[in-house]
Amino acid sequence: MSDDDGDAEQELGVTKSKEYETGEWYAEVVQKAGLANYGPEGMSGFIVTRPRGYALWERVQSALDAKFKDTGVQNAYFPMFIPESYLEAEKDIVEGFDPEVAWVTHGGHEELEERLAVRPTSESIITPYISQWVRSHRDLPLRVNQWCSVVRWEATETKPFFRTKEFLWQEGHTAHADRDDAWEETMLRLDQYESVYEDVLAIPVLRGQKPEHDKFPGADTTTTVEALMPDGKSVQGATSHHLGTSFAEAFDITYSDEDEEEQLAHTTSWGFSWRALGALIMTHSDDQGLVLPPTVAPTQVVIVPIWQADTKADVLEYAEGIRDDLADAGVRVELDDRDTRNPGFKFNEHELNGVPVRFEIGPHEEEDGEVTVVHRPDGEQSTVDRDGIVDAARSHLDEVFAKLYADAEETLEGEVREASSRNEILGTIGQHGGYVKAPWCGDEDCEAEVKDQLAAEIVMVPFADEDDRRGDDHDDDCAVCGDRATRTAYFAKTY
Known part of the structure; x- marks a missing residue:
């Protein structure tokens, strides 16, 4: 290893302890694993999400969006600015969010006749349109969702993904004929959030409802999934709100029933944010860097070839064939054939970036028709045959997911x-x-x-x-x- 490699390898390492310096460790992992940078000077509380971090969000978004669409939800998009009069139409919203609302007072050089709020949530802009779209019981249930960003001018200390002034999320909004149908909707979305945490992020959760004084402003009931972090703190993973008729009354969401009688609709809203990424990073990662379940990892398998000058061609040809087989089967695979980095540096870099499974291939593996497999994070090592490599890769990815879930479950049960x-x-x-x-x-x-x-x-x-x-x-x-x-x-x- 050259001196340059040693210096670069030292730069890669995480210097803070997860157990003893959790906050500093978390921030270091986020930055060194290439997930996010802090925003420009003077914009405290904002982050720049880098491609690797955004890829994680896309994986989670895709899984959740598919669940929504399979259960009758259609995506839409609404303006990010909300007239102040709309926000005031539901006084509980104003009371609940006013300290965190960012306001636009000018358009260009002209002062606006009415202040515009940068959406802290969108009930008050979406619900008026639902009231236009719902006329008859035949229009119900109506389900819309939008993927967007919201702004809440947090006064508390911010932390990338966990708590930022602008964050990405989805917010679903529905209208129903009666209370029971709206409650079923509320619980369906809570079930889907629980499934994403447990089946995609490998994080077990507790589920229940918020106490009356901590429910969403204007809601009858706020339900939640809660995830326990390794430092003993809880993360509100997602919430689903049964809103009753309060928003229907405020925004006149009525429909004609089968007897042509006018009725108030019952509504719900539900949201899931990139706070889930914070929970993902905090739960699974370690002092070597990021740890990711294969379900969301941008690269699921990295192949690191190890060669001498006289074996390079054969080793690379063998590794390329394995890469092609995995890629053809839909495995997200990377062949790290860089000449400028030695294998040790590559191992550390891919561990820092959270790649779940590493294939090591040297002259012995090529000669014997085998692959050395290493798991992240526990370093468990085994050897598999080249034949059936796709099935072997999938099996090892499943093993890594099961390990991560089991560790998180053990932490939860003991706490x-x-x-x-x-x-x-x-x-x-x-x-x-x-x-x-x-x-x-x-x-x-x-x-x-x-x-x-x-x-x-x-x-x-x-x-x-x-x-x-x-x-x-x-x-x-x-x-x-x-x-x-x-x-x-x-x-x-x-x-």
Whole structure:
């Protein structure tokens, strides 16, 4: 290895510890793995998403978009600017988002007659058009979704993908004839979000609903999937809102039923953002760099040929044949045949970039008709035959996914603890992090007491059919105030 290679290899390495310097480690992985850069000076809270980072978003977007379309959703696009009068038509929206709204006051040199909000969410621009499109019960259910960016002028500390002032997301909006149909829609979207986290991102989640005081402004119910990060904090992975008739009343979404009677529609909205990428990076990556499940990795298999001058031609020909077979089968494969880098540098670089499976091919592999296979992140190594290489590659990709999911699942299962008193909640979260499951009276003041002392909050309460402790027959006392408990709450620190 030349001195130049050594210097470059040192530059590739991650210098911060995931366990002890989680925030700095995360930022270093995002930048050194080529996922994003910070925005221009003076634009704190904005990022530039690089091609490798955007490719991850495209993979997740494609998986989720397919699920939507298979269940009757059509994509549309609405203006990014919302007239102030539209936003004020639903006063709860203004109350909930006003501190974070960015406003446009001038067009060119002319002052606008009415301020325009840069969308913090789009209920108030989409719902008026739904009201135009819905006239009869035959128009229902109506389902539209848009992929776009939104702006929320966060006052808190920002972090790439987890919390930025502008972020990419999808927001779906639907109208239905009755409450039950709208609720089924709400849960269908929550199911799809859960599936993307678990089946695409290899991240197990908890599901439930937000407490009454933390639901989406104007909603009847906000449902959520929550993902636990290795540092013990929870990420709100996605939300699906049952809006009831509040938006229909504000924007006059009515329809004629079968008896020609005018009825109010029931609506939903649901959203999933690139916060999922933050959860992906944080959950699986390590001190060597990015770790990706094969489902979203831009490159699933990298082939690194290892040669001497007299074996180069044969090794490369053998490696090229394997690359072609994998590519023809739809495997995202890269042959790293650069002359300017030695194999050790290539190994480190592809580990930093999160390539799930590495094929090492030298003269011995070429002579014996074999391939050496190495997994990321645990470095497990094995040998497979050249014959059947496509099936072998797929099998190893499945193994890597299963390892990542199992590790994340073990972390989650070990970080849900129960508490029956305020001191137990504070002590458990303070010492261990993770989720603390406790009986709760439903009073916001009890959450506020925990939040004030520990910056932890109620991230969700389980659904009635998923927690037999919820309801009027709850036998426990609230862990905070001692009054009769009516719900079970999951407390955690959050991103």
